[in-house]
Amino acid sequence: EDQVTQSPEALRLQEGESSSLNCSYTVSGLRGLFWYRQDPGKGPEFLFTLYSAGEEKEKERLKATLTKKESFLHITAPKPEDSATYLCAVQVGNFNKFYFGSGTKLNVKP
């Protein structure tokens, strides 16, 4: 049973066209939710950690939010260099293990 589900699987945007990516989770005892960016052939690159419902984090054109059931990664006025796969992951309780979603592949056209 998937604990982390991301949608959509793929998203094509025009440069400047804002949108949101979704990460829903079904775990109980969430310790933290993490967003990563992954470029082709590379390892995930850390973006944000969110710990509690209502929390928000921002970095340049990205803003991550968290509710009790899901997280959103909002991309404002994206640029072609924002094209990548965006992954979310959760840590449950005090366990030192992390579950990743399948990712959203974002393609921003100039």
Added chain:
Amino acid sequence: EPEVTQTPSHQVTQMGQEVILRCVPISNHLYFYWYRQILGQKVEFLVSFYNNEISEKSEIFDDQFSVERPDGSNFTLKIRSTKLEDSAMYFCASRDRGGSYEQYFGPGTRLTVT
């Protein structure tokens, strides 16, 4: 900026052979991880390691896998008898003791089992 490094970048091996994948975590980090990503699939947790012992492992991490921190800098993943289905990208990650839990990933080793 400190980074996690992994060697080799690509390893080709025959089925049944043993392979060792090597990682050098960021120097002041204390928690170490291995993940794998089969082509086109999600990143899957294999094992976490802290204080010279395994702290968590997934159901994927069976008896054919082992991890070791042989010295103060390296962290290795050994696959004893490789199978075709072990072909994947293997990522090492590390984090420090702080409460942020953010992990820093290496560039990965692509393992191809023929």
